[in-house]
Amino acid sequence: MPRFKLYYLFTVINASLVTAITAQEIDPLEVRPSLVEPRVSLPTELIAVPVVNPGEYYVPPKVEDIPDDKYGDMVRWGREIFVNTQVHGRRFVGNGLNCSSCHLSEGRQPYAMPLWAAYGMYPQYRSKNREVITIQERIQDCFRYSLDGIAPTLDTPEMEALVTYMHWLSKDVPIGVELPGRGLAPISRTRSPSHINGEIVYKTRCAMCHGEDGKGQKHKNGVGYMFPPLWGGDSFNRGAGMNKIRRAARYIKANMPLGAGYTLTDMEAWDVANYMWIHYRPFDPRVGWFLNALGPKPGGGW
Amino acid sequence: MWKKSYFILSALVISGLGMLLLVYLQSHRSASFETAVEMGEQLAQQGREDIPACTGCHGGSGEGNRGLGYPRLAGLHPDYIRKQLRDFARNPLDIGVKVDAIARDYTKTPRIYKDLTVYSPGIRSDAIMNPIAKALTPEEIDNLSEYYARLPFKARPVAADFQTLENGRELAARGKPEYMMPRCSACHGPNGEGFGAIFPPLSGQPPQYIINQINKWQRGERDNDNLAIMKNISNLLTDGDKKTIAAYFDNMSYEVNQ
Numbered sequence: 001m002p003r004f005k006l007y008y009l010f011t012v013i014n015a016s017l018v019t020a021i022t023a024q025e026i027d028p029l030e031v032r033p034s035l036v037e038p039r040v041s042l043p044t045e046l047i048a049v050p051v052v053n054p055g056e057y058y059v060p061p062k063v064e065d066i067p068d069d070k071y072g073d074m075v076r077w078g079r080e081i082f083v084n085t086q087v088h089g090r091r092f093v094g095n096g097l098n099c100s101s102c103h104l105s106e107g108r109q110p111y112a113m114p115l116w117a118a119y120g121m122y123p124q125y126r127s128k129n130r131e132v133i134t135i136q137e138r139i140q141d142c143f144r145y146s147l148d149g150i151a152p153t154l155d156t157p158e159m160e161a162l163v164t165y166m167h168w169l170s171k172d173v174p175i176g177v178e179l180p181g182r183g184l185a186p187i188s189r190t191r192s193p194s195h196i197n198g199e200i201v202y203k204t205r206c207a208m209c210h211g212e213d214g215k216g217q218k219h220k221n222g223v224g225y226m227f228p229p230l231w232g233g234d235s236f237n238r239g240a241g242m243n244k245i246r247r248a249a250r251y252i253k254a255n256m257p258l259g260a261g262y263t264l265t266d267m268e269a270w271d272v273a274n275y276m277w278i279h280y281r282p283f284d285p286r287v288g289w290f291l292n293a294l295g296p297k298p299g300g301g302w
Numbered sequence: 303m304w305k306k307s308y309f310i311l312s313a314l315v316i317s318g319l320g321m322l323l324l325v326y327l328q329s330h331r332s333a334s335f336e337t338a339v340e341m342g343e344q345l346a347q348q349g350r351e352d353i354p355a356c357t358g359c360h361g362g363s364g365e366g367n368r369g370l371g372y373p374r375l376a377g378l379h380p381d382y383i384r385k386q387l388r389d390f391a392r393n394p395l396d397i398g399v400k401v402d403a404i405a406r407d408y409t410k411t412p413r414i415y416k417d418l419t420v421y422s423p424g425i426r427s428d429a430i431m432n433p434i435a436k437a438l439t440p441e442e443i444d445n446l447s448e449y450y451a452r453l454p455f456k457a458r459p460v461a462a463d464f465q466t467l468e469n470g471r472e473l474a475a476r477g478k479p480e481y482m483m484p485r486c487s488a489c490h491g492p493n494g495e496g497f498g499a500i501f502p503p504l505s506g507q508p509p510q511y512i513i514n515q516i517n518k519w520q521r522g523e524r525d526n527d528n529l530a531i532m533k534n535i536s537n538l539l540t541d542g543d544k545k546t547i548a549a550y551f552d553n554m555s556y557e558v559n560q
Contacts, residue, residue: 057480064468105479259484259531
């Protein structure tokens with residue numbers, strides 16, 4: 001018994017010595033890949049912010065020019081639903097977002113999924129639905145996933161109003177032509193996105209509006225959000241397109257921080273999109289709670 | 303039976319002591335707060351050596367000066383006033399950073415130093431306010447902020463012509479999306495009433511003040527906004543836009559602390 005104890009002691013000492021020696025053997029000058037990019041006080045990164053030239057993007061008609069007839073009434077109501085979905089589309093919405101939370105400037109901003117660039121491209125084949133869908137079916141998916149609610153049927157007055165608003169907004173737009181500013185901005189990727197770097201970016205650039213906890217900030221009167229929630233129960237669900245890291249990164253690159261787009265580098269946009277993605281959000285309505293809770297989270301690839 | 307009554311008695315005594323402590327703390331805190339506000343009021347009304355009274359330019363109740371474009375201070379967020387006074391007092395960095403006027407040639411792609419624009423230390427140059435803010439102590443800055451944040455204010459909307467209001471609403475509610483410029487109401491509130499400590503109200507400010515500030519951002523004399531957002535937006539505004547948006551927010555009804 002004592003002999004065994006002694007042997008045990010020797011092995012422990014030996015093991016600790018071995019670890020100490022191996023720890024010393026690592027070259028201190030060895031370059032190790034770090035998740036957090038080093039920062040210095042002097043400017044090292046030069047970012048090119050593209051400047052928009054006049055006439056580069058399509059300019060939709062003005063709200064003041066909506067005609068004063070039945071068509072114009074429908075356009076006005078569609079705009080109300082689009083801008084203030086929390087009030088005018090209340091019966092279909094399941095979270096705290098509006099359509100214009102993502103489609104910036106009432107669906108007019110280029111590279112923020114503008115309505116005028118999408119209207120002429122439908123009907124189109126969509127791999128998510130695995131069939132050719134019309135613009136109404138596309139809006140249904142917006143309600144089902146991004147607004148985490150109930151898809152309005154094709155003949156609801158709200159759906160007709162929204163389609164009329166899109167039709168009015170894309171006046172003189174050619175059919176089946178990809179306009180500049182359509183969808184989201186292109187983005188490059190040089191390494192895997194890291195949510196650790198993304199947390200640093202989030203705390204320094206995003207948290208002042210979207211909150212430290214990412215739950216957004218409500219209006220003073222309590223109806224809807226001034227700054228929309230990025231995750232949590234009031235945000236889009238796991239089936240939404242914005243839940244894909246790549247898509248969120250492309251959105252962030254061109255539009256965020258609001259008013260200072262393109263000031264994040266491509267990889268910073270990827271990192272902060274990854275940090276958004278790792279948080280809780282409502283379940284994907286296409287599969288049951290079992291797969292949602294235990295299955296792989298959708299949207300991680302690129 | 304005895305044990306139960308003792309338990310209830312001790313619980314009552316402890317909770318009573320806790321309530322007394324709470325009341326004491328509350329009164330103590332509010333008393334110190336009141337003195338801070340009073341000291342701020344005294345400084346604002348009378349000034350001291352090296353510092354003229356704030357009321358000379360900013361009005362007797364902090365309502366500002368429309369003719370000369372001096373801002374309203376009544377009802378602003380205390381943290382906002384505090385930050386502005388600190389930025390007025392800060393020396394511009396002497397590390398060789400030169401803030402140029404904006405690139406007027408829109409065919410060129412401007413290149414920005416990310417580290418400098420994002421982590422701007424907060425510079426706000428003004429011939430009148432810089433020496434005053436440098437003479438203020440941190441306690442005086444706090445007192446003034448709390449005093450002006452508690453003053454009531456009610457705006458008197460000024461009429462403007464229909465076309466100006468339409469264009470102003472276009473900028474306030476939709477911005478200029480074809481130039482990637484967001485709307486004013488996205489950060490400054492749906493009616494320009496401001497949001498939190500970062501985004502100040504535009505309603506109830508003298509229109510000349512708003513125009514002056516956008517001009518200062520364009521000239522690089524003011525560089526204390528978070529993430530250089532307002533600087534970027536100012537570079538996208540024309541002279542007509544400035545006048546339009548100032549007239550639009552001058553037309554808004556607005557009241558605070560009423």
